[in-house]
Amino acid sequence: xxxxxxxxxxxxxxxxxxxxxxxxxxxxxxxxxxxxxxxxxxxxxxxxxxxxxxxxxxxxxxxxxxxxxxxxxxxxxxxxxxxxxxxxxxxxxxxxxxxxxxxxxxxxxxxxxxxxxxxxxxxxxxxxxxxxxxxxxxxxxxxxxxxxxxxxxxxxxxxxxxxxxxxxxxxxxxxxxxxxxxxxxxxxxxxxxxxxxxxxxxxxxxxxxxxxxxxxxxxxxxxxxxxxxxxxxxxxxxxxxxxxxxxxxxxxxxxxxxxxxxxxxxxxxxxxxxxxxxxxxxxxxxxxxxxxxxxxxxxxxxxxxxxxxxxxxxxxxxxxxxxxxxxxxxxxxxxxxxxxxxxxxxxxxx
Numbered sequence: 001x002x003x004x005x006x007x008x009x010x011x012x013x014x015x016x017x018x019x020x021x022x023x024x025x026x027x028x029x030x031x032x033x034x035x036x037x038x039x040x041x042x043x044x045x046x047x048x049x050x051x052x053x054x055x056x057x058x059x060x061x062x063x064x065x066x067x068x069x070x071x072x073x074x075x076x077x078x079x080x081x082x083x084x085x086x087x088x089x090x091x092x093x094x095x096x097x098x099x100x101x102x103x104x105x106x107x108x109x110x111x112x113x114x115x116x117x118x119x120x121x122x123x124x125x126x127x128x129x130x131x132x133x134x135x136x137x138x139x140x141x142x143x144x145x146x147x148x149x150x151x152x153x154x155x156x157x158x159x160x161x162x163x164x165x166x167x168x169x170x171x172x173x174x175x176x177x178x179x180x181x182x183x184x185x186x187x188x189x190x191x192x193x194x195x196x197x198x199x200x201x202x203x204x205x206x207x208x209x210x211x212x213x214x215x216x217x218x219x220x221x222x223x224x225x226x227x228x229x230x231x232x233x234x235x236x237x238x239x240x241x242x243x244x245x246x247x248x249x250x251x252x253x254x255x256x257x258x259x260x261x262x263x264x265x266x267x268x269x270x271x272x273x274x275x276x277x278x279x280x281x282x283x284x285x286x287x288x289x290x291x292x293x294x295x296x297x298x299x300x301x302x303x304x305x306x307x308x309x310x311x312x313x314x315x316x317x318x319x320x321x322x323x324x325x326x327x328x329x330x331x332x333x334x335x336x337x338x339x340x341x342x343x344x345x346x347x348x349x350x
Contacts, residue, residue: 049085050316051085051312051316051317052084053116054085054087054316055089055113055114055116056078056081056087056088056089056117056308057088057089057110057113057115057117057118058074058090058091058118058304058307059092059118059120059121060090060091060146061096063092063094063226065253065254065280066252066253066254067092069300069301069304069348070146070300070301070303071090071304072304072348073300073303073305073308074088074305074307074308076301076304076305077305078308080309081308084312086116086312086315091106096222096225097222097223099127099191100123100126100193103120103123103127104127104130107128108131110135111131116140116315117140117142117312117315118135118142119143119145119162119308120132120144121144121148121196122144122147122152123195124193124195125152125195129156136156141159141315142158142159143160143162143307143310143311144158144161145163145303147163147194147195147196148161148196149161149165159310159320160310160326161325161326162307162310162326163298164299164329165327165329165330166196166197166199166200166203167199167206168203169203169277169296169330170187170199170201170202170203170204170207171203171204171207172296173200173249173277173296173332174205174206174208174210174213174215175207175210175211176207176275176293176294176296177204177207177208177249177273178208178210178213180247180273180293181246181273182208182213182246182247182273183208183213183214184214184242185208185213185245185247185248186215186216186217186247186248187215187216187251188217188220188231188234188235188248188249188250188251188255188259190220190222190224190225190255192217192220192221192222197251200251201251204249205217215247218235218238220234225254228254228257231255231259231262232258232261232262235263236265236266239266239268240266243271245272246271247272247274248263248275249274249275249276249277252277255276256282256292256295257282260291274286274291274293275292275294275295275296276295277298278295278296278297278298278300279295279345280345281342281345281346284341284342284350287334288335288338288339294332295332295333296330296331297329297330297341297350298328298330298331301344301349301350303328306326306328
């Protein structure tokens with residue numbers, strides 16, 4: 001069975017199981033904070049309120065649509081934390097030019113704040129693992145989210161991993177291209193060296209090769225991330241130099257805008273299928289209109305929400321979910337399910 005089918009079946013079953021476990025735990029959190037309909041005065045006024053003073057620090061990206069959605073998930077979960085007397089703070093990267101070292105430094109900054117728990121992506125393990133180990137050694141519970149896997153979480157002593165399986169997401173993307181009839185796909189990576197993004201492109205290659213297709217990475221300097229002109233020109237040039245290219249996939253939403261412009265400027269709209277990792281309203285509208293074939297969604301709102309919720313429940317009440325990892329994707333969005341995804345975008349959760 002193809003990975004893209006597994007995403008909708010076996011992976012979906014695991015995801016639903018995780019969601020059910022979290023829903024139950026969220027109900028417990030709601031009850032403990034007075035949201036369950038019972039009296040909240042006892043827990044709010046007594047000295048035995050274990051939630052009071054709990055401090056969660058979330059480390060993540062900033063200034064791009066993807067992490068804006070992550071932050072909305074963080075903020076939604078933070079409401080319950082605040083109602084119980086705790087707090088949540090978000091430490092954002094200024095840019096992605098020095099991804100690993102900068103994230104490691106933010107982790108050290110978080111440790112210095114002596115928080116109750118930390119959520120952090122493990123984008124560049126070689127640069128970040130020591131800082132994560134330092135947090136664990138200090139007795140701070142850690143959840144790795146967005147980038148990483150359960151094996152890495154266990155290796156570093158973190159509680160769990162919350163996010164997508166990036167390699168399988170890439171394989172699913174490759175198989176999605178095959179379904180569209182594409183044979184030669186370029187995976188555009190504007191943050192080379194990031195472990196999760198490298199895994200995506202490697203997965204695309206594996207997925208394409210499983211059906212006799214091919215895929216190569218187009219690695220651009222990280223300074224190109226968010227520079228629509230530079231990325232558009234690079235993709236346009238690749239398309240014009242090789243007329244066998246019939247598929248483009250970008251590692252994120254921002255670069256998908258550039259890819260769409262490049263395909264149009266190259267006059268290749270009938271030849272080149274566009275797919276992107278992650279979604280935004282503009283991406284979903286392109287899928288709905290037929291300008292973009294598909295998107296591979298890791299559901300970032302869920303990553304932010306569940307990371308905060310899981311850490312708070314553990315720090316305040318000792319609740320630890322047995323579902324490990326908690327997978328938030330991949331989910332393949334095409335014309336068949338884009339309308340439902342657009343409703344999520346309208347609500348700010350995509």
